[in-house]
Amino acid sequence: MQRPMSRMFGPARRDVLKGMGALGLAGLAGLKPARAATRMNYMCWEGYDKASIIDPFEAANDVEVSVDLITDSPGGFAKLAAGAWRDFDVVSSDSPWIQRMGPADIAEFLDPAQFADVYGDFYEQFRAPFAPLEFDGKVTGLPTRWGWVGPTVNTEYDSLESWASYDNCFDPAYKDKICVLDWGDWPIMPMALHAGINPYEELDDAALNEIRLVLRALFKNTRAVVADLSVAQKGLMDGSFRTLIGGGTYCTSALRKDGMKHIRSIVPEPKNGLNQGIIWMEATGIVKDPSDPEKARALLRHLVSPEVAVELAWTEATCNLVPSAKAEALFSDEQKDVLQMDYMWEAWDKSQFHNVAPNIDQMLEIWQQELAAAN
Amino acid sequence: MAEPRSWRDGAVRLTTLPLIAIFGAFFLVPLVMTAVLSFQGTQYYRLVWTWDLKIWRDVFSQWHYWSIMLRTLSMACICTALCILIALPVAYALVTRLKDWADHVTLLIVFAFLTDAVLKTFGWVLFLDRSGVLNGMLEGLGFGKAALDVLFSPFATMIGMVYSLLPYAIFTIALSMARIDRDLVLAAYDSGASRWRTLREVTLPLARPGIVAGAVLVFVLSLGVFLEPRVMGGGTSPMAAELIRQSFETRVNWPLGAALTLVVIVIGALSLALFGGLALGAGRRARA
Numbered sequence: 001m002q003r004p005m006s007r008m009f010g011p012a013r014r015d016v017l018k019g020m021g022a023l024g025l026a027g028l029a030g031l032k033p034a035r036a037a038t039r040m041n042y043m044c045w046e047g048y049d050k051a052s053i054i055d056p057f058e059a060a061n062d063v064e065v066s067v068d069l070i071t072d073s074p075g076g077f078a079k080l081a082a083g084a085w086r087d088f089d090v091v092s093s094d095s096p097w098i099q100r101m102g103p104a105d106i107a108e109f110l111d112p113a114q115f116a117d118v119y120g121d122f123y124e125q126f127r128a129p130f131a132p133l134e135f136d137g138k139v140t141g142l143p144t145r146w147g148w149v150g151p152t153v154n155t156e157y158d159s160l161e162s163w164a165s166y167d168n169c170f171d172p173a174y175k176d177k178i179c180v181l182d183w184g185d186w187p188i189m190p191m192a193l194h195a196g197i198n199p200y201e202e203l204d205d206a207a208l209n210e211i212r213l214v215l216r217a218l219f220k221n222t223r224a225v226v227a228d229l230s231v232a233q234k235g236l237m238d239g240s241f242r243t244l245i246g247g248g249t250y251c252t253s254a255l256r257k258d259g260m261k262h263i264r265s266i267v268p269e270p271k272n273g274l275n276q277g278i279i280w281m282e283a284t285g286i287v288k289d290p291s292d293p294e295k296a297r298a299l300l301r302h303l304v305s306p307e308v309a310v311e312l313a314w315t316e317a318t319c320n321l322v323p324s325a326k327a328e329a330l331f332s333d334e335q336k337d338v339l340q341m342d343y344m345w346e347a348w349d350k351s352q353f354h355n356v357a358p359n360i361d362q363m364l365e366i367w368q369q370e371l372a373a374a375n
Numbered sequence: 376m377a378e379p380r381s382w383r384d385g386a387v388r389l390t391t392l393p394l395i396a397i398f399g400a401f402f403l404v405p406l407v408m409t410a411v412l413s414f415q416g417t418q419y420y421r422l423v424w425t426w427d428l429k430i431w432r433d434v435f436s437q438w439h440y441w442s443i444m445l446r447t448l449s450m451a452c453i454c455t456a457l458c459i460l461i462a463l464p465v466a467y468a469l470v471t472r473l474k475d476w477a478d479h480v481t482l483l484i485v486f487a488f489l490t491d492a493v494l495k496t497f498g499w500v501l502f503l504d505r506s507g508v509l510n511g512m513l514e515g516l517g518f519g520k521a522a523l524d525v526l527f528s529p530f531a532t533m534i535g536m537v538y539s540l541l542p543y544a545i546f547t548i549a550l551s552m553a554r555i556d557r558d559l560v561l562a563a564y565d566s567g568a569s570r571w572r573t574l575r576e577v578t579l580p581l582a583r584p585g586i587v588a589g590a591v592l593v594f595v596l597s598l599g600v601f602l603e604p605r606v607m608g609g610g611t612s613p614m615a616a617e618l619i620r621q622s623f624e625t626r627v628n629w630p631l632g633a634a635l636t637l638v639v640i641v642i643g644a645l646s647l648a649l650f651g652g653l654a655l656g657a658g659r660r661a662r663a
Contacts, residue, residue: 074420074627081421104419182610184625224527224609231500231606238506364626368618372439375529375612 141285147249187246253319277351451597462544527609535603551585
């Protein structure tokens with residue numbers, strides 16, 4: 001019989017920690033006053049932990065938020081699924097993983113009626129019912145940040161028109177001038193779409209083989225498969241990489257924020273009836289059995305409020321769009337320019353939504369196999 | 376004269392208990408847990424207790440895992456050989472010719488050694504890049520633009536590996552050479568041996584423990600290098616550590632990651648046993 005590992009432990013770790021915490025507090029009574037009445041644990045990406053986001057919430061709710069930063073969404077999901085859901089209250093991660101958390105029984109389903117006012121502040125495209133964050137019609141989280149995956153181009157070296165398709169990735173003239181970002185499934189999906197395959201549908205062997213061939217051809221023309229954003233950005237700035245594949249706005253905005261407005265992320269034109277761009281989105285959900293459901297909902301509402309959305313859009317490492325339409329009025333013209341807001345709905349119209357791909361493990365295995373054979 | 380102490384002595388066994396406890400808690404237990412994990416499965420990105428051989432069948436049937444393991448093994452062997460070859464003259468010079476400067480040179484090596492690995496690796500990227508310091512210098516010397524395009528290649532990975540691991544070889548060999556009785560070297564000279572012959576027949580055999588220790592350290596650490604192939608190698612020649620990371624993180628397949636971890640450990644142990652056996656045989660032949 002197969003038993004999920006997270007169900008193998010007896011008492012909830014949260015309860016044990018609570019007991020230990022109570023004992024500790026009893027011991028320290030009189031020595032160190034508690035900073036806040038309650039404590040919450042929040043798993044999130046970098047940026048969500050900004051003091052300007054967390055501090056006002058802590059002050060308004062008399063709560064201490066303890067942040068656990070994730071460096072990759074699958075890792076965060078695996079950690080929660082392995083039992084850490086007992087320790088956390090709220091989680092912010094990539095939307096396909098938040099969507100998975102509901103049916104995986106590690107996140108609460110939300111009542112959209114409770115967040116009707118929040119949805120009302122969102123752009124029309126993100127309002128309920130919002131399929132990318134639903135499972136069987138039940139809501140698993142609220143969108144918090146978004147952007148698009150497409151070629152990132154330094155227009156001092158290449159025209160945007162030359163990246164109206166991914167053809168250059170396979171052009172011998174671009175050999176050793178392409179950088180592919182090693183960010184999980186992000187670089188695989190655009191290549192599948194370029195090959196005329198919708199990776200978000202159930203794929204047969206022939207389709208998977210087509211993805212294998214397109215990845216093989218890509219690696220032959222690629223100078224580097226880079227996981228580190230700063231290496232990719234450096235190469236893009238000095239022209240040693242003509243374009244970054246598999247990144248998009250997430251790796252462009254920080255450069256544009258630093259004044260490099262000649263660097264843009266675009267979306268190729270639709271091909272074979274398939275949109276070639278991909279809309280990525282981060283979302284926030286409430287972890288199963290939060291210690292204080294009221295406070296967990298309050299943090300969720302706080303994160304999607306227009307004022308906090310602006311803070312979330314504008315962080316040290318990366319700048320990204322937010323789903324709040326109300327927040328748009330709070331951005332300066334400079335910020336709107338950095339975020340390529342003039343282009344966002346065109347990118348949206350030419351894109352697929354990044355979702356749970358049924359064959360993702362096979363595609364990742366193909367990626368591993370082709371990368372192993374690349375050199 | 377005190378009697379030699381034996382393993383049958385209860386007091387000796389008692390003194391080893393803390394070490395055995397640490398070894399058991401921090402090596403054997405995790406190793407057993409890793410082995411147990413490799414017989415499980417995943418379902419919907421969660422670990423399920425299946426107790427089957429599916430992952431192992433997968434590991435043994437997929438060629439790309441083994442091609443990455445072979446690449447890792449060969450890179451580790453080359454790195455070990457290069458480190459020993461470079462460390463030998465450096466250590467010899469530190470112990471003999473540069474005695475007055477040994478402290479300063481050692482300090483410099485330690486300083487570089489203790490600098491954060493990420494910082495060092497990114498420093499190499501800036502140095503080796505097409506538009507980096509090295510190519511800038513070469514261009515100044517008239518070699519043209521981007522004369523040495525080695526970044527994002529296995530060669531760059533090797534530079535990073537040797538740079539990171541060389542101090543292990545230098546220090547172990549230098550320590551070994553420093554303990555050599557100088558009179559033995561002088562006796563060889565007195566007997567008419569040339570410098571080369573003295574080095575070959577006196578110094579190197581006596582420094583063998585340090586050479587072997589350095590080689591083992593470098594080899595074992597080479598098998599697990601992660602940053603160098605990922606950053607300097609450009610990711611297109613992945614090695615074992617990256618494969619394991621991908622399995623754990625990107626694919627969220629912990630049993631596969633655990634199985635591949637065990638494969639690397641076994642390959643490392645078998646290689647060391649093989650090298651150890653060869654070294655022992657060579658030593659016996661030399662004494663005979």
